[in-house]
Structures are given as structure tokens and as C-alpha cells.
Amino acid sequence: MALYLYCLLAIVGIGLYIGISKSVAGKIPPQNFIFWRQLNTSIVFLILTVLVHGVENINLADNSSNYLQLIGVSVIGYGGLISFYKALEYGKVSVMSTLIQFNVVVSLIMGYLIWGDDINLWHILVGLILVFGVYTIGGAEKIKLDKAIIYLLLATLFWGFAFRAYGAFVQGIGLFPSLFIISVVSLFCSAVFIALTNRDFSMPRNVIKNIWMVSNFEILAGIGNNLAVDAGGALALGIIGANPVVTIIYSRFAYGEKLNLKAIGGILIVIASAILIAIV
Numbered sequence: 045m046a047l048y049l050y051c052l053l054a055i056v057g058i059g060l061y062i063g064i065s066k067s068v069a070g071k072i073p074p075q076n077f078i079f080w081r082q083l084n085t086s087i088v089f090l091i092l093t094v095l096v097h098g099v100e101n102i103n104l105a106d107n108s109s110n111y112l113q114l115i116g117v118s119v120i121g122y123g124g125l126i127s128f129y130k131a132l133e134y135g136k137v138s139v140m141s142t143l144i145q146f147n148v149v150v151s152l153i154m155g156y157l158i159w160g161d162d163i164n165l166w167h168i169l170v171g172l173i174l175v176f177g178v179y180t181i182g183g184a185e186k187i188k189l190d191k192a193i194i195y196l197l198l199a200t201l202f203w204g205f206a207f208r209a210y211g212a213f214v215q216g217i218g219l220f221p222s223l224f225i226i227s228v229v230s231l232f233c234s235a236v237f238i239a240l241t242n243r244d245f246s247m248p249r250n251v252i253k254n255i256w257m258v259s260n261f262e263i264l265a266g267i268g269n270n271l272a273v274d275a276g277g278a279l280a281l282g283i284i285g286a287n288p289v290v291t292i293i294y295s296r297f298a299y300g301e302k303l304n305l306k307a308i309g310g311i312l313i314v315i316a317s318a319i320l321i322a323i324v
Contacts, residue, residue, distance in 0.1 A: 047272060047275040047280060050268050050269075050271040050272035050275055050280070051272045051280055051283040051284055052268070053264055053265070053268025053271075054264075054265050054268035054269040054272050054284045054287070055268075055283070055284055055287045055289075056261075056264070056265075056268075057262065057263075057265025057267075057268055057269075058261075058284070058287040058290070058291075059141075059287045059289065059290020059291045059293075060290060060291075060294060061257075061258045061259075061262045061265060062137065062291050063137055063141070063290070063294035063295055063298065064254055064258050064261065065077075065129065065132055065258050066137035066295065066298075066299065067251075067254050067299075068251045068254050068255060068258065069129055069130075070133040071251050072248060072251055073241075073243060074130055074133075075234045075237040075238050076243070076245065076246065076247060077129060077251075078233075079234035079235060079245065081255050081258055081259045081262070082228075082230045082234065082259075083231055084260070085266075086224060086228050089220055089227055089266075092220040092224075093220040093221050096220055097218050097220060097221060110216045110217050111217065111225065114217065114225050114226070115225060115229055117210065117213070118206070118226045118230065119229060119233060120202050120205055120206045121202065121203065121206035121207075121210070121226065121230075122233045122234075123199075124199045124200075124201075124202030124203035125199075125202075125230060126237075127195045127196070127199035128140070128195070128196070128203075130191070130195040131191075131192045131193075131196040131199060133191075133192075134191045134192035134195070135192035135196070136301050137295045137299070138292040138295040138296070138301045139181060139307070139311075140196060141287075141288045142181065142291075142311045142314050142315065143181065143196055144196060144199060144200060144203070145174070145285065145288065145315065145317075146174065146175075146178055146204075146314075147199075147203040147204040147207060148174070148317075148318045148321050148322065149175070150200055150204025151204045151207055151208040152171065153204075154208050155208050159208070167321060170317050170321050171317070173313060173317045174313070174318060174321070177312075177313030177316075179310075180306060180307075180309060180310030181310035181311060219270045219274075269284060282319040282320070282323040285315060285318035285322055286319060288311065289315065
């Protein structure tokens with residue numbers, strides 16, 4: 045029962061923070077969006093780290109290698125984050141949230157090439173079905189190689205690597221310290237990005253509430269996802285792969301996004317394939 049509750053928290057958290065992010069995309073530079081969003085998440089995860097793990101149990105010396113590697117992977121994950129928000133500026137969030145599931149295939153390939161993960165015939169078959177689902181969506185929505193797809197491809201590559209690597213560090217460092225480091229790295233990268241582009245740290249009043257909501261749903265997603273994976277492993281990852289359903293429903297009511305039957309069929313294929321890849 046606990047497993048399904050954790051999965052539900054992750055599905056709702058991911059689905060809504062991606063869905064609400066669309067309302068901010070284009071109204072504020074992505075680096076500013078990420079900066080203010082991660083400022084809140086960093087504070088919350090720092091508090092949870094101290095309360096749950098205790099300062100005395102955080103051993104930087106013994107885990108220095110893990111911390112440094114996690115920081116490096118988090119920088120790569122930040123590349124995926126900023127690329128995905130750029131994609132949201134140009135494309136439907138219902139479509140973008142589904143197509144990003146292709147990072148599951150990238151994670152599978154990265155795991156095989158870098159970590160020596162096993163890939164069997166079933167993985168290859170389901171991966172090809174997922175690719176077919178992506179192709180179906182592209183045809184139904186008349187998607188071309190435009191800015192949205194270029195940014196989405198970048199996000200897929202960055203996240204495909206980062207998501208595969210995060211799991212090992214969470215086990216070695218702990219849940220909340222890991223989430224705190226990931227948030228702080230994104231915060232720092234955004235601050236550097238803002239400084240290098242000669243922008244200020246402004247945040248328009250009309251997006252404050254939505255950024256706050258995105259941040260809190262991200263916290264919910266991070267906690268739910270990691271608790272679910274701890275409790276159910278691959279099964280949990282498979283169930284959580286259904287999160288685009290929440291985004292699609294939200295985008296229909298919030299933005300009036302409509303999808304034809306062919307696109308819906310492609311989305312169902314992608315979601316089902318992402319779930320199967322995680323389970324097998």
C-alpha cells in the first residue's frame with residue numbers, strides 16, 4: 045500500500061510541476077525561473093536533511109568522492125532542466141511531457157555503455173515500440189525539427205544520463221542530502237548563467253505564485269519518487285512513468301490543449317513502453 049501511495053505522490057508531483065511550468069515559460073528567462081524555484085527547494089531540502097539525517101551524520105570526508113560526482117552529474121542534469129523549459133516555450137506541454145519519456149531509452153543505452161547494465165531482446169523491442177510512439181505523436185502533431193524539438197532532444201540526452209546516475213548517489217549519500225545538493229547546483233548554475241548573460245534576478249509578480257507552486261510540487265515529486273523506488277525498485281519506476289497523464293489532463297483544463305486520436309494513441313504507446321522498460 046505504501047508503495048502505491050509514494051508512486052501517486054510522485055506522479056501527481058511530476059505531472060503538475062511540469063504542467064504548471066508551461067504557464068511560466070516565456071514570461072521569465074528559464075535561468076531566472078530555475079533560480080527562484082530552486083531557492084525554495086534548496087531551503088526545504090536543507091531543513092529536511094538536518095531534521096531527518098542530522099548534521100552529525102553527514103560525513104563529508106568519507107563521502108567526498110560521491111559528493112563531487114553528484115555535483116558533476118547535477119550540472120549535467122541542469123542542462124536538461126534548462127533545455128526542457130526552453131522547449132516548453134515553443135511546444136504543447138502535453139506533447140513535450142510525453143516525448144521527454146524518450147530519456148528512458150537514453151538511460152538504458154547509457155547504462156549499458158557506461159555502467160555495464162544488461163540489455164536483453166525485450167528491452168530492445170519495447171524501446172523500438174517507444175520510438176514508434178514518439179514517431180506517431182510527431183506525425184499527428186505535424187512536429188518538425190524546430191526549436192522545441194531541438195531543445196527537447198538536448199533535455200532527453202542530458203536527463204537520460206543524469207537520471208541513470210542519480211540512483212547510485214542517493215543510496216550512498218542519503219535521500220535529502222542528495223536532493224539538497226542537486227537543488228543547490230541548479231541554483232548556483234542559474235546564478236552564474238544570469239550573471240554571464242548580464243541579466244538581473246527579477247521575478248515578475250504575475251509568476252510568483254506559479255513558481256512557488258512548481259517548486260513545491262517538485263519537492264513532492266522528489267520525495268515521492270525516491271521513497272517509491274526504495275520501496276518498489278523497477279516496479280515503482282514503471283508506475284511513475286505514467287506521470288504524463290496528469291500533465292495532459294491539467295493542460296486540457298488550464299491551457300485548452302487538444303490532441304487528436306492519433307496523438308493520443310501515440311502518447312499511450314510511449315507511456316506504456318516507458319513503464320514496460322522500467323519493469324522488465
